[in-house]
Amino acid sequence: MTPQDIGDIFLRDYLIAMYFATLGVMQIGASYGGISGILFLSSERSSRVFGALLILGALLFFFTVPLWQEGPWGAVSSGGVTGREGLPVAWETSSWRDLTSARNINDVDGGFSGGSQAIWFPLAAGFALISTYLISSVIHRSNSGATVSVASNAGIEHLKSSTWAATVRASLSNWRRSWRREVGDEFATGMPWGGVRWLVAKVRSR
Amino acid sequence: MGRGSVVGSEGSIQVNAFDSEITKWLNADLGGFGPLDWAMKLLASDYLVPPLFALVIIGVIFAGRNPEERFRYQRLAFKAVIAIAMSNWIVAILNSQFDRDRPYVALPEDIELMFYPATDPSFPANPTAVGFAVAVALLPVSRKLSIGLASVALIVGFSRVYAGVFYPTDVLGAAVLGMAMPFLAGGIIRLFDPALNVALRVARAFVVA
Numbered sequence: 001m002t003p004q005d006i007g008d009i010f011l012r013d014y015l016i017a018m019y020f021a022t023l024g025v026m027q028i029g030a031s032y033g034g035i036s037g038i039l040f041l042s043s044e045r046s047s048r049v050f051g052a053l054l055i056l057g058a059l060l061f062f063f064t065v066p067l068w069q070e071g072p073w074g075a076v077s078s079g080g081v082t083g084r085e086g087l088p089v090a091w092e093t094s095s096w097r098d099l100t101s102a103r104n105i106n107d108v109d110g111g112f113s114g115g116s117q118a119i120w121f122p123l124a125a126g127f128a129l130i131s132t133y134l135i136s137s138v139i140h141r142s143n144s145g146a147t148v149s150v151a152s153n154a155g156i157e158h159l160k161s162s163t164w165a166a167t168v169r170a171s172l173s174n175w176r177r178s179w180r181r182e183v184g185d186e187f188a189t190g191m192p193w194g195g196v197r198w199l200v201a202k203v204r205s206r
Numbered sequence: 207m208g209r210g211s212v213v214g215s216e217g218s219i220q221v222n223a224f225d226s227e228i229t230k231w232l233n234a235d236l237g238g239f240g241p242l243d244w245a246m247k248l249l250a251s252d253y254l255v256p257p258l259f260a261l262v263i264i265g266v267i268f269a270g271r272n273p274e275e276r277f278r279y280q281r282l283a284f285k286a287v288i289a290i291a292m293s294n295w296i297v298a299i300l301n302s303q304f305d306r307d308r309p310y311v312a313l314p315e316d317i318e319l320m321f322y323p324a325t326d327p328s329f330p331a332n333p334t335a336v337g338f339a340v341a342v343a344l345l346p347v348s349r350k351l352s353i354g355l356a357s358v359a360l361i362v363g364f365s366r367v368y369a370g371v372f373y374p375t376d377v378l379g380a381a382v383l384g385m386a387m388p389f390l391a392g393g394i395i396r397l398f399d400p401a402l403n404v405a406l407r408v409a410r411a412f413v414v415a
Contacts (some may be wrong), residue, residue, distance in 0.1 A: 004322040020259060025261040029268030038268075041308065055261065062253065097240070100248035106322040111252065114294055114332070121260050129414065154409025157273045168413050177410035182407055 006072060007109025009061040014112070015124045017062035021129035024054030037143070037159030037167075066094035066102035072109070073102035137165035153178065209334045221312050229309045230316045235414035237318060249365035255358060256333060259340045262355065263287065267310050267415070275304055278357055279347055280406055280415055281395070286343035288391035300383075301327045311369040312327035319335070319379040320369040331372045334363040338384025343391065 028051035030036075031044040039047045066073040073094035094102040105111030112120065140163045154177060158167045187200045237243060248254060266283045270276025306328040310319040337359025345352040363377030395402060409415030 016251070021257065022260055022264060024263040029265035032265075032269040033271055035268060059254070061249070098243070100244050100251070101320065103253055104247070104251040104322060106324070108325065109322070114256075117252075121257060123258075125264055133414075153407055154273055155413055155415045156268070156276070158413060163306065165412050171413050172412055175408075176323060179407075179411075183404050185355075186280045186403045186407070 002143075006105065006112070009069070009071060010105065010110055010112070010130055011120065012057065012131055013062055014120060015064050018121055018124035019059040019128050019131075020061075021027070021055045023132060026128065026132050027051030033156075035159045037140060037163050038132055040136060040139060061168040066099060067096070068093060073098060073104075074107065075164035102189040107196065114172065133164040137163040141165075153182065208333050213282060213350075221306070221309075221373065222375075224244035225375050226309075226313060226409065228314075228374045229367055229370070230323050231374075232364075233309070233320075233370045237320070239339065246365040246368045248364055250321055250369045250371070252333075255362045256336065258355060258358075259355065261338060262351070263340065264342070268368065269331070269347070276415075281345055281372055282347055283389045284402060285388060285395055286340045288394055289343045289384075289387040291340045292387045294332065296383060296387070297330055297332045297335055297380070304329050306373075306376070309367075309373055312357050319371070319396055321366070321371045322330055327413045328372055329377040330383055331363055331366060332380065334359050334377045334380035335340075335384035335387070337362060337379045339387040342385050343388035345388075350377040403409060 027039060027041075027047045030038045031047040034044070036044075041047045041050055049206070070091055070093050078107060107113035107116065143161075143163055143166065153171070155171075158171065184200070237246075265288050266279050266286075268276075270279040285330060304327060308324055308328045310317045310323070341352050341355035341359060344355065345380045360377075360381070363380065364371065366372040367374055367377060406415050
């Protein structure tokens with residue numbers, strides 16, 4: 001067993017945990033924002049409880065997997081699975097006593113560096129975002145028939161009264177019509193560099 | 207190694223008596239009590255609190271109650287992400303400049319390591335810097351949220367001193383560094399304000415912001 005093998009197991013469990021945790025936090029955030037179109041449950045309070053349970057469940061899964069899955073758990077001070085410093089590491093399930101340190105594996109031994117987490121976390125979160133939009137569009141499909149008026153680029157504000165599936169096409173269509181003006185306005189008024197603002201104004205005036 | 211002794215090889219920060227005494231007290235005197243060790247190892251984990259902070263940032267993206275508030279929150283979430291990146295970057299620079307041995311290396315007879323053997327220098331404590339960067343960046347969202355995040359960041363710093371991988375001044379220095387990062391991130395965002403606003407407009411077109 002090499003750090004690469006450990007990394008594969010670790011990555012799988014991490015992605016699963018962060019996927020479900022992000023599903024949960026999106027339910028909580030959307031409930032506070034009143035964005036009912038992406039809530040899985042009808043009431044905001046139950047959505048918050050559901051979201052919290054998803055986060056708790058995801059973390060419990062991640063940290064308790066070593067209880068039933070064999071791995072280099074508890075090899076905290078022996079230097080890692082590669083047998084660094086000539087110390088072999090037991091490949092076994094974790095005890096309850098060692099459980100909280102079992103998952104804390106250094107990146108050189110198959111865990112993640114900060115940079116790796118910065119890649120894998122957004123990936124899991126991105127899948128959770130897509131899943132939330134698709135699942136909620138199915139759950140609230142009775143709202144999908146409603147006429148969606150997308151006169152402004154209001155983004156998820158539209159999801160207070162409709163679903164993502166029913167809104168996205170109209171929103172993109174609206175964006176196609178207005179993007180030149182919107183982007184031009186941003187760069188003409190917001191740019192702090194005087195020279196660039198002058199250049200943008202010149203280009204826009206042509 | 208004597209108590210309060212000054213430790214450090216050439217090119218490294220010396221360990222002062224304050225650091226070594228508090229670290230030894232937390233690790234050796236308080237440590238060894240099973241349930242507390244168990245909890246501290248969990249809090250010190252690389253895979254618990256850092257992802258929770260990232261989850262909070264995602265939650266903030268959706269938490270605004272109207273378009274104006276949501277727009278403000280999303281810009282603050284972006285500011286928090288930039289502040290995290292800046293913290294990591296500056297911590298890496300400081301690590302390369304101040305090669306301070308970890309407590310379990312400098313005080314091997316007094317400190318029991320409850321963490322994996324970290325290979326980078328001790329100063330400053332990266333997770334604390336990141337935690338405070340997020341806490342301060344999200345202060346305009348909610349004071350309660352910000353205080354909660356800062357408290358968690360401090361507890362994580364405490365847990366890592368307890369675990370024998372940081373000194374108290376690593377944590378304190380990192381807290382100051384982390385608190386400064388959102389201001390730096392704010393300056394960077396102001397420089398590229400239109401680009402961020404355009405990115406948010408594109409995200410709104412896809413109904414994801």
